[in-house]
Amino acid sequence: MPTSLAPVSIDELRDIAKRVRTDIVTMVYQAQSGHPGGSLSAVELGVSLFWNHLRCDPANPTWPGRDRFILSKGHATPFYYSILAERGFFSTALLSGFRSLGSPLQGHPSMSAAPGIEMSGGSLGQGLSFAIGQSLAARLDKRDYRCWVLMGDGELNEGQVWEAAMAVPHFGLGDRIIAMVDRNGIQNDGFADTIMKTNPVEMWTGFGWHVIECDGHDMAAVDQALAEAEKPHDRPRLVVAHTVKGKGVSFMENNPGFHGKAPTKEQLEQALAEIQGGLS
Amino acid sequence: MTSAPVAAATREAYPAGLIDLVEQGVDVVAIDADLSVSTMGYKFGEKYPERWLTVGVAEQNMVGIAAGFAATGKTAFIASFAAFVPGRCFDQLRTSVAQPRGGLSVKCVASHGGVTVGEDGMSAQAIEDLALVTSLIPFDVVVPADFESARQAIVAVGKTSGPAYVRTGRPKVDPIYDSSYRFELGKANTLRAGTDVTLIACGIMVGVALQAAEVLASEGVSARVLDMATIKPVDRDAVLAAARETGAIVTAEEHQTHGGLGTQVARVLAEELPTPIGFVGVDRYGTSGKWDELLGYFGLTPQRIAQAARDVIARKT
Ligand SMILES: Cc1ncc(C[n+]2csc(CCOP(=O)(O)OP(=O)(O)O)c2C)c(N)n1
Numbered sequence: 001m002p003t004s005l006a007p008v009s010i011d012e013l014r015d016i017a018k019r020v021r022t023d024i025v026t027m028v029y030q031a032q033s034g035h036p037g038g039s040l041s042a043v044e045l046g047v048s049l050f051w052n053h054l055r056c057d058p059a060n061p062t063w064p065g066r067d068r069f070i071l072s073k074g075h076a077t078p079f080y081y082s083i084l085a086e087r088g089f090f091s092t093a094l095l096s097g098f099r100s101l102g103s104p105l106q107g108h109p110s111m112s113a114a115p116g117i118e119m120s121g122g123s124l125g126q127g128l129s130f131a132i133g134q135s136l137a138a139r140l141d142k143r144d145y146r147c148w149v150l151m152g153d154g155e156l157n158e159g160q161v162w163e164a165a166m167a168v169p170h171f172g173l174g175d176r177i178i179a180m181v182d183r184n185g186i187q188n189d190g191f192a193d194t195i196m197k198t199n200p201v202e203m204w205t206g207f208g209w210h211v212i213e214c215d216g217h218d219m220a221a222v223d224q225a226l227a228e229a230e231k232p233h234d235r236p237r238l239v240v241a242h243t244v245k246g247k248g249v250s251f252m253e254n255n256p257g258f259h260g261k262a263p264t265k266e267q268l269e270q271a272l273a274e275i276q277g278g279l280s
Numbered sequence: 281m282t283s284a285p286v287a288a289a290t291r292e293a294y295p296a297g298l299i300d301l302v303e304q305g306v307d308v309v310a311i312d313a314d315l316s317v318s319t320m321g322y323k324f325g326e327k328y329p330e331r332w333l334t335v336g337v338a339e340q341n342m343v344g345i346a347a348g349f350a351a352t353g354k355t356a357f358i359a360s361f362a363a364f365v366p367g368r369c370f371d372q373l374r375t376s377v378a379q380p381r382g383g384l385s386v387k388c389v390a391s392h393g394g395v396t397v398g399e400d401g402m403s404a405q406a407i408e409d410l411a412l413v414t415s416l417i418p419f420d421v422v423v424p425a426d427f428e429s430a431r432q433a434i435v436a437v438g439k440t441s442g443p444a445y446v447r448t449g450r451p452k453v454d455p456i457y458d459s460s461y462r463f464e465l466g467k468a469n470t471l472r473a474g475t476d477v478t479l480i481a482c483g484i485m486v487g488v489a490l491q492a493a494e495v496l497a498s499e500g501v502s503a504r505v506l507d508m509a510t511i512k513p514v515d516r517d518a519v520l521a522a523a524r525e526t527g528a529i530v531t532a533e534e535h536q537t538h539g540g541l542g543t544q545v546a547r548v549l550a551e552e553l554p555t556p557i558g559f560v561g562v563d564r565y566g567t568s569g570k571w572d573e574l575l576g577y578f579g580l581t582p583q584r585i586a587q588a589a590r591d592v593i594a595r596k597t
Contacts (some may be wrong), residue, residue, distance in 0.1 A: 111351070111380035111382070120376065120379045126340075126372060127455050129341045129372075131358070133347060133352075134349070137354055138352070140330065140354075152483035159340070160338075164341050167335055167341060248561075
């Protein structure tokens with residue numbers, strides 16, 4: 001089965017990341033709504049994953065042996081849809097319909113509405129549980145696919161995440177599930193440390209996971225961390241990517257105001273110039 | 281073959297129905313959340329350990345795991361008390377199960393429904409579950425009256441492609457059906473013919489409605505009794521025939537009168553054939569007691585149904 005491409009170079013991944021960032025700000029501008037901050041912070045993780053690690057076949061999106069990517073932080077659809085389109089699951093022309101009537105690309109993902117969308121989302125905290133079910137099914141069906149789950153650091157406030165966190169090692173699913181946290185330090189209302197100060201690394205370690213940390217915007221480091229996560233280990237792996245919310249656009253960076261807000265026309269032009277110029 | 285029915289709790293039908301499904305080739309998995317001794321799920325686990333798991337006291341996770349299983353093509357059953365599924369995981373049922381196109385094949389079998397949980401008191405007495413799950417668009421909702429209909433209902437929902445909720449009960453109840461009965465999803469069963477009023481009931485109230493019909497018969501009132509096990513989709517034809525032919529309706533359920541069987545029936549009447557209707561159910565939070573004492577305490581009795589019948593008959597024009 002066609003799976004990943006031949007390893008894509010870090011330089012090429014960086015070029016793709018620029019295209020994805022361009023898509024993100026353009027989509028949110030066109031829709032005049034959506035979530036740019038937590039989309040921009042996850043770009044390197046998503047690009048490295050979809051081009052170098054996730055076993056998938058865009059021409060055959062429901063292939064039963066595919067790896068599953070579960071977007072648990074469902075509001076990051078600009079990032080998700082752009083990556084699916086750039087990776088070939090559907091036409092990039094669809095992106096302009098984001099959030100508009102008649103488009104399959106709703107504000108939050110609707111399972112199977114477009115190729116590659118594996119789970120309905122929008123209510124935080126549910127992705128890891130979903131991946132457990134898929135992974136237990138894989139074990140029953142003697143399949144070897146993996147589930148990759150992306151969560152936000154604010155999302156970790158949800159109790160269901162911890163119900164699932166304890167269940168993954170309990171069921172021995174470490175080689176079937178790889179979890180990722182976009183540690184951008186900002187959630188909806190503001191900075192995570194002021195809303196619910198936690199230490200995710202200690203918490204996940206305490207729940208029986210092996211935590212791999214990386215600079216979430218250093219493409220080589222991210223690619224390396226995901227490769228590390230794929231290696232066998234006696235504990236399930238969680239990649240904590242230290243990121244900057246709004247990365248790549250100066251006025252969005254580390255700015256809670258751009259969690260869920262669209263840029264103006266002038267801001268869009270500035271954002272596109274900065275992305276092209278390579279702030280990232 | 282017909283076997284002699286004995287008193288059994290509807291929850292006992294859960295493992296029986298699951299085993300039937302596996303034997304019929306359905307790719308079933310079943311999940312419990314630390315109540316498998318009560319839901320009886322453990323008995324299925326003894327027979328098919330590879331198809332059963334328990335996730336600890338974690339209903340939200342249980343729903344998510346079931347949705348993941350269903351996304352791969354399996355039929356995933358989950359079991360807990362009706363107070364906790366849907367109560368503790370409504371959002372997960374909504375987002376992860378109901379909203380994916382047409383709904384995923386997740387079947388909730390919630391035991392200890394209604395007030396007949398008994399001594400555990402109000403926190404364990406689910407009287408809102410039917411209101412919650414009937415609001416989830418693709419869900420079928422079934423409240424069987426006895427062991428045999430519960431077993432067949434579990435098999436029936438196990439063969440549909442979408443989600444479902446089957447409510448079972450804790451106490452042993454007298455059988456209404458034997459194994460010659462054929463349950464049909466979405467169809468009411470007429471247990472007693474009648475012309476003056478129709479008593480439409482589900483679950484444990486079916487037996488109570490049959491007793492109410494006896495009380496009414498002794499007064500010369502002819503009451504039809506329908507077992508409306510499937511409350512969603514409700515059997516519109518049976519409701520409309522009852523309205524046309526008897527002109528008065530009483531619903532009876534072990535649930536609050538808002539959002540359950542009565543609401544489903546009233547909507548059909550309001551849309552097509554306005555008819556006097558009375559509602560028998562529970563409209564306050566409960567207390568501890570033996571299950572049969574609680575039926576009396578809440579007025580889930582033949583006498584109350586009979587009184588409701590007299591009242592609606594008096595309203596006929
Ligand atoms: C159950 C639930 N509660 C609340 C929300 C509203 N909400 C959307 S995004 C968000 C903050 C998420 O923060 P984080 O997970 O850190 O996301 P990121 O910063 O990566 O965008 C909240 C509270 C939701 N989507 N789901």
